[in-house]
Amino acid sequence: MKPLRVPDYADLARSCLAADVAGYLNGGAGAEWTLRANESAYSAIPLRPRVLTDVERCATATTLLGADLAAPIGVAPMAYHRLFHPDGEIGTVRAAGAAGALFVASMFASTDLAEIAAAATGPLWLQLYWLRDRGAVLELVGRAAEAGYGALALTVDTPRVARRYRDLRSGFTLPAHARAVNVDAALMATSHVAEAGTSAIERHSLERFDPRITWADLAWLRERTALPLVLKGILTAEDAELAVRHGVDGIIVSNHGGRQLDGVPATIDALPEVVDAVGGGLPVLVDGGVRTGSDVLKALAVGADTVLVGRPVLWGLAHAGTEGAQDVLQTLREELEEAMALTGRPTLAHLDRSVLGTPNRTPYHH
Template sequence: MVPLTLAEHGALAEARLPAVIWDFFEGAAGAEWTARANPDAWRRHVLRPRVLVDVSAPDCTTELFGDRLAAPYGVAPMAYHGLAHPDAECATARAAAGAGALLVVSIFAGRTLEQIAEAAPDGTRWLQLYWLRDREALAALVARAETAGYRALVLTVDAPKVGRRLRDLRNAFALPPGMTAANLAARLTSGAARSRAGRSGIEEHSREQFDPTVTWADLAWLRRRTSLPLLLKGVLTAEDARLAVEHGVDGLVVSNHGGRQLDGTPPASDVLAEVVDAVPADLPVLVDGGLRHGADLARALALGARAALVGRPVLWGLAHGGADGARAVLDLLREELLDTMVLSGRPTLADLDRSALAPWPPTAPPTAPPAAPEAAPAHR
């Protein structure tokens, strides 16, 4: 079967992956309410098509920090692609480069920064970071990324520790033998491989290695160690967006971590406009969380995002088809986006503004008070 939707890619992946790995990819924090709400929330915005518009040459290309992309999208940072396919991040890099998409490489990639760059030398790559207690290791990784041609840094700021993910706790999830974070010393990642009943090796590793004392003031330390643009990922409020601007951040990613951190946070689509409105118009705001169709990407752009990141669906494609499967996911999203642009009469990205959307269900008009009942006729 040739998958025609992202959901069909997901079904193929689930059939192929061991249940414990599928749970690690798909699981989220707490009752997984936020993870379920993410994709549904995009549907609270319906498209307002315009007609009799010349849509013969739709164009969804865009530019981010000087790099041209075939569409305003990229692969969200996700750890350990080798759990999905033996070619791991190298396959994902080839897929992203072939699709003209951005790739955000996780600090916990299973291939080195240099191997990923060599796999797709023409691709656009950023590096995602967690703030480690070991600042020397963090600084060394940043320097390597810059040397290897990575174009920006994405600091995840919603994870002083990994969230309480019940599927991983029930499965006593830990990294299998041979699966490591290739860009960090073994002493910094060994905890992720420890399996204990009712525990998650990933969560316990984060308690050991993530620095929970980091504040806004620490961003200056990171800025002094690189000339790369710095984006913060995990911002959900206007207050934090304004603080990011005050501290010289170059961009934001509106994200609730796919529901994997604090359950009960709002879907990213519900707060995207709030964050966009809180920052200067020229500061790029990206978004991730639950995008499952190119029309969702169109909605994100209409709400003010410069681009969107897609996570789990790329791993679905990777799991069942390697680089070709991941590429198919990205190509499908671009095809659906162009289809949405044509059929909505908005052939350029500039046409996808807030006039392209309406709330759904629509706001009900005020209702008049019920009429007084007629008096019953008198009996004679």
Template sequence: MGLLALAEVERGARARLPAPIWDFIAGGSGEERTLAANLTQFGHYALRPRVLVDVSVCDPSVTLLGSPLRTPIGVAPMAYHRLVDPEGETATARAAGRTGTLLVAGIFASRSLEEIAAAATGPLWLQLYWLRRREVLAGLVERAEAAGYLALVLTVDAPRVGRRLRDLRNGFAVPSGVRAVNLDPELMAASHRGGAGASGIEDHAREQFDPALTWSDLAWLRARTRLPLVLKGILTAEDARLAAEHGADAVVVSNHGGRQLDGALTSLAALPEVVDALPPDFPVLFDGGVRTGTDIAVALALGARAVLVGRPVLWGLAVGGEDGAAEVLDLLGTELTHAMALLGRPRLRDLDRGALGAAAFAPPLTSRHPTGTTGGRTGLQR
């Protein structure tokens, strides 16, 4: 593609995908205020470059829960990659392996855990939602361990799915040719229904997600696996401390890409308090609104060990399959290294809060999140 900026691949993906699928991927909850703020929050930080530093070699590599990565970048867990490419998650797995990035496969993947693992050449984690049927969770954990997955990522911010108005207006349902193949079809039936004023995704979550989950339940999962446990969806210092106390090995600061509680803290605003609440060696990951390598540098400077990227990977997959997804990940890694050089911080450990200035400027809304956030099909021109 000769990709120069993610906005280019975003436009290409929107042009290629049917409107309801684009809205499912691009949309947020409610009036999409948090979705928009995730993007603009990066503009509130100024960068403080140092000069006359040897930046002839910049090293963005990192080790995360024992796995070496070429860059501190991972693919966030997302459902149904086959909505945008026939190969789905196996193409994404190959792209992540080619670029030295982490892949977090989703519980609602449209390729089997074993197929994804066979395609992967880099570190692979599995994301879970807490289902009402615990035996299903236990079975997925066993399969993940047998297939070589290296960690479990439990999403903890979804006792129910946020009101995603685009999906409700579209009556969105997962197309019949795409399904969550790692779960029994009976468990997923509601996701294929949809209909006027309804969302198959929301109906399915209401039926299958356990809203009674509490901190004490984590002991059940801990007792069934030797894999590291990562909690995704932490936005407060209080919950960060509880995560560590209840045996989590890492956390992901995330507001679910603006798809859960509209008006929630942006992930970037929450990141410093979460980092400060945990021991220095406790891994904190980040997702939410990353669109450039400079965004990644800001998150790292605020204390993230690595960032997860979601929608842009699906854009790349939609436009160019495996190659398109790999180009998106390569571009972000290249931009990060470029930013490190211009900042005069050639190693990741040099990226600390001293690299950031006080609130500087918020880019105009139209520059990063074009106008209209009402949740309608054409409300967000992205």
């Protein structure tokens, strides 16, 4: 029987994956406080339904940076999809296209950027880390533009990869079949070298990520590409205001799925101040902890324009390839439509903070 709920895929995926790979996928940084908070914060927010409203048809279609989406849902950037299924990014991008969702490819994808683009039937962005080797970054940007990617999502919360204890315990190292094929092999070599008690991913970031970049460096990138630039990893009003001031084209409110600084707020809790600071001046997206269509509705009600989904898509991929990933996205869309009907909001324009009750907060536990 096909899983009925998105969280059902978590256990199914775990049974398909080696222990170290499952740990890499599902783990977070530090004591994993933020990892847990991302989900629990959504469940603490009640909904305020309105009744006697015509909800025979609930419209979920929207646009984002000029591209059409069947619903305000997308696939968050995640590296090395071939770790989880032989179809890799081809499977997930096909799933996104079939679901009418945005697909954000990671610069550390395990499939060639042009091949991903050729398999895509929907909007496609490329995520970037800022490497010490700026030439390598520019080469990727040029290839993305040539292949038809619609925007760049620059991750800004990762001057280095945080300590992730699941990966340290397993000595997580990338296997040969899951290489970052779009980056020169010499730049990725450390990520394939095993060393007991360490994470190859963390060691690679210390070696290759550039921790010196500042807001001033954004102009350097903007001068070298016409692609829209979205910043991923904004959690505060102060940084949202700086993003607007520096002329970026969008913001992704993200705590890296709880995989970077442990102890930062759940993204749904950080979202209101970012939305308010931006004041509608540019699109705001959010990721982290989304497991149901009601979660999507809550983020949209706070003010997000689109919600990105990470781990659940890879759970679906691990369990059933393209079909599993597509089912995760389709389930979220169907649940969103149902939640809109049952809260009496027939269009996305009807979703505002009046949909949300007062959160029933209990302390997050370390």
